[in-house]
Amino acid sequence: MNALQQEWLALQSQHERYEALALAVKLVAFAATVLVSDNTLALALLVLLWLQEAVLKTFQGRLGDRLLRVEAALKAGTELPAMQLHSDWLAIRPQGVGLATQYLKSALRPTVALPYPLLMLLIVLA
Template sequence: MNALHQEWLALQSQHERYEALALGVKLVAFAATVLVPDNTLALALLALLWLQEAVLKTFQGRLGDRLLVVEAGLKSGGEVAAMQLHSDWLASRPRGAGLVAQYLKNALRPTVALPYPLLMILVVVI
């Protein structure tokens, strides 16, 4: 097995792990809605968990970007350097406001955002 195959397997495994972690964050958010008696604290916790999931999805997206590069290299048989996840990311890493914007963009993705406003409304209504 060549280095690109090994890299793909490792990246794909971690990509799926981030998906499971994001689901775990959603489950904790639901538990917070039910178990935290103070509405202000529950809303703050939900906002924090929402942002945490956005950070996880941003990290997952970086892995996904690299997976696409590796897959293109595997498909074409071309010259793609293996094991360059962090070097490639560092070369294009956004700074300051760009990084915050990346996190917020992921927070607003429907698959991330959907449960949080609903849970927040539930906290306020109940």
């Protein structure tokens, strides 16, 4: 097995791990909705957890971008320097507002955002 194949296996494993972590954040958000009696605190926790999941999904997206590059190189049989996840990302890393915008875009993706407004509404109506 060559270095690029090993990298793919490691990246894929971490990509799936981020998915599990995002699900755990959603479960904690649900628990906070049920267990936290102070509505203001519960809403603040939901916002914090929503943003945390957005950060996780942004990190996962970076892994996914590298996975796609590795897969394309493996499929085409072309050379791609292995183990360059962080170097590649650093070369295109946005600064300040651009980085915050990435996180906010992740937060608004339907797969991330769906439960949070519903849980917030549940808190307000309860």
